[in-house]
Each structure stands twice: as C-alpha cells, then as structure tokens.
Amino acid sequence: MKKRVLHKTLHLKEMITPEQFTRIDAAFAQNYGLGIEFTDTEGREIRSLCSRSCQRAFCRLIHDSKAGAGRCRQDKLRSLNISIETGQPYITLCHAGIGVVCVPVMDGDLPLGGAFFGKCVWEPVDETIRQDIRKRLRGLRFGAGVLEEAVSRLPVISARRIHEAAEFLYVLLYQMTELDPQVVQWRRQRSQQQAKISEVIQDSKRFGSEETYPYELECQLIAKVKLGDRTGAKEILNLLLGKILFHNPGHVNLLKARLVELLSVLSRAAAQGGVDINMLLSKNLEYIDTVLTLDTQEDLCIWISRALDEFIESVYNSQDAQKISQLRPAMEYMQYHFDQPLTLEDIARQAHLSVSRLSHLFKEQVGITVIEYLTHIRINQAKHRLIVGDRNCTQICFEVGYNNQSYFTRIFKQVVGMTPRQFRLENKRP
DSSP states (O other), X not given: OHHHHHHHHHHHXXXXXXXXXXXXXXXXXXHHOOOOXXXXXXXXXXEEEEOTTSSOHHHHHHHTSHHHHHHHHHHHHHHHHHHHHHTSXXXXXXXXXXXXXXXXXXXXXXXXXEEEEEEEBSSOOOHHHHHHHHHHTXXXXXXXXXXXXXXXXXXXXXXXXXXXXXXXXXXXXXXXXXXXXXXXXXXXXXXXXXXXXXXXXXXHHHHOOXXXXXXXXXHHHHHHHHHTOHHHHXXXXXXXXXXXXXXXXXXXXXXXXXXXXXXXXXXXXXXXXXXXXXXXXXXXXXXXXXXXXXXXXXXXXHHHHHHHHHHHHHHHTSTTHHHHHHHHHHHHHHHXXXXXXXXXXXXXXXXXXXXXXXXXXXXXXXXXXXXXXXXXXXXXXXXXHHHHOOOOHHHHHHHTTOSOHHHHHHHHHHHHSSOHHHHHHHHOOO
C-alpha cells in the first residue's frame, strides 16, 4: 500500500515541477490572495507543492486531534473523488463547516490528485456560523476560547469570488503545466451537460409535457447548425436531449435510436449549410460504429454533443461559410437588442448589407425570415418572464420590444397557441 501511494506522489511531483508550481502559486496569490495545497489521490499533502499560507490556524487546530485529522482526510478523499469523476472544481463546506475547493489534477485518463484552496467562510462570522461549526466539531476537544479565536481569523470570501477563483486555477493549472487536460475536460463537459439536461427534465415534470418528441426544437437545431452557431446549437441540443430522456427514462437502446435519427437531422442541416454530402455520409458511418460501443446515457449525450461540434466545424469550413458569417452580426444584434423597436434597416446595417440582400440570405441560409427570427426571440423572452416573474402582461409586452398590447397578444397566440395570460396560468411556477 505504501509503495503504491509513494509512486503516485512521486508521479505528481514529476508532472508538476517546482518551477511550474512557483508560477502557479504566484499568479493565484496575486489574483486571489489564496494559497494552494496539492495532494495525491489518497488525500495526502505533497509539501513541496503547497503554499506557505495554505494551512489556516483553524485547520492546524483540528489536525492537532487524531480524530479531527482523520475527518479532514476523509473529507479530502470525498472531494477528490467527486472532482475527478466530474472533471470540474468541487466547491463544498468541509466537515468543519468552512468553504473548501478541490480542482482535479489529471494527466489524460490518469488521476494524479487535487489542488485544494479556500479554507474560508463565505459570509462574516456570526453566532449562527459559530454554532454550526461547534456542532460539526462535536466530539473534538479544544482549549477555552481557542476555537472561537481560530474561527474569527478565517478569511471572508464571497461564494461568487470562490467560483471565479476555482475557474481561474483550473485554467491556470493546465496552461502552466504539461498535463494533458483532454479527459478532465471531457468529464467536465459531460457533468455540465447532465446538469442542464436534469433541469429540463425537472421542468418537464413540474409543468407537464404532452409532446412525445419535440420537433420544434429539432427545427431550431437545424437552423443553428446551418448558421454555425455553436453556443445556440448546444443549448437547443441539451433541451432536446432533456425532452427525449423525460419521455423515455432509462431506455439506453431507445436513446441510441433517437440519436442515430438526430445524426440524420444534423447531416441534413450541415448539407444545407454547404458541407459535401459524401463527407457527411462517411462521418455518419463512423458515428454509428461509435454509438454501438457506448452503454450509458451520459456517454451517449456527450458523444452527440461532440458530433454536433464536428458538424458545425464542417459548416464553418464549407463554401457557404462566408455567407453565414455575414448574417452573424445581424443575429447577434437581434439577440441583444430585441427589447428595442428594431427595423429591417437597423438590422441590415449591422451586417453591412442592404435590406433586400439580408432578407434573401436569411431566408436562404436559415429557412425563416428576419422578422420571424426576431419574433421567435421576443416570444421566448416573454414566455420566460411570464413564468418566473410577477410583472403584468402589459409590462412584459414593452420589455420584449412590443409597443402595443393587443398586437403582442395576437402574435403570442399565433406562436404559442394561447394568450400570454393563459400561458402564465398553465405554467406559472409556485
């Protein structure tokens, strides 16, 4: 057992040199004023890869107790396992009630350990926090006033700031070293995607969904792929996957069949975006071979997401990529200024095109008119505000870019199939 741990420790020390650690430590301290503590996969501290300020007086106090040190070790192992499995920083309250972050350290598919930091409180210490810490540390003995003194010296760092620091260290670690981040990034993408899909499934359960297959989302996905809109396509893909899994929970084989169908949809969109059909057919054969080797819904979902990336990359490289790039400024302008009274002239000006040329390209490349696209953005915004907010329909009408309540109501009913008030009554969150 000792030889195995020693091998892992030495391997991590070899992968992160003292010079690299010094640069990482200095950059992190300069931006966030925090120390870093690297551990191996058994949760053991690697002293040569630890900042001088990584241990707080509070932590040293707990480590003075054998029971406290054991609890800390188990807590580190739990954080390590979660961060390595998900491929992303794990932010939590430790067993003692203070904030701790673990950034996974991997080289390819080999877990090496974790980079810990934080050891702080997210709000100024009050009696509620003190009581929570004392309750968590029940069974450990401290001298009179010693624990309270150590708690009072803990730094206060907001949760938002901690999240920023976690992202910063995650990027810094893999940029400053020669570690291969491919697997950890893949795990992170998978975890983030599953979180978004879970949100869709929970919303579907809460509000109900009669549609067995969301063809409207499929049409939106086609439009995004044709435009090479990677971010928008990913969002719609996750919505689509959430709807599929909601109606068919746990059916991996059925999910495979649905994803093979979705390949055809993506191929059609890419072909309409100008990609050579023979190349697409060849890719599809490779994709189908891959599908047969996957056994979990998580792996299938991240696989189709990767396939989507490749389809969009093909569109970027196609002969129509120049036409598509002309439309992006107009689309982005509508997405960020939908709440303003826009005219076709305003939108065309952003793309440096005439109104007639913009209208022709938009219909040719996206399959809908400019006004239909703007309407889609505005109505989606209205639906969201009707569900999550308390503003009345008249206020929402003006907030999403309409200046006439009756016209807004008529357009909303045409698109959604019911009036804004009816939509709110059926979908309002409790």
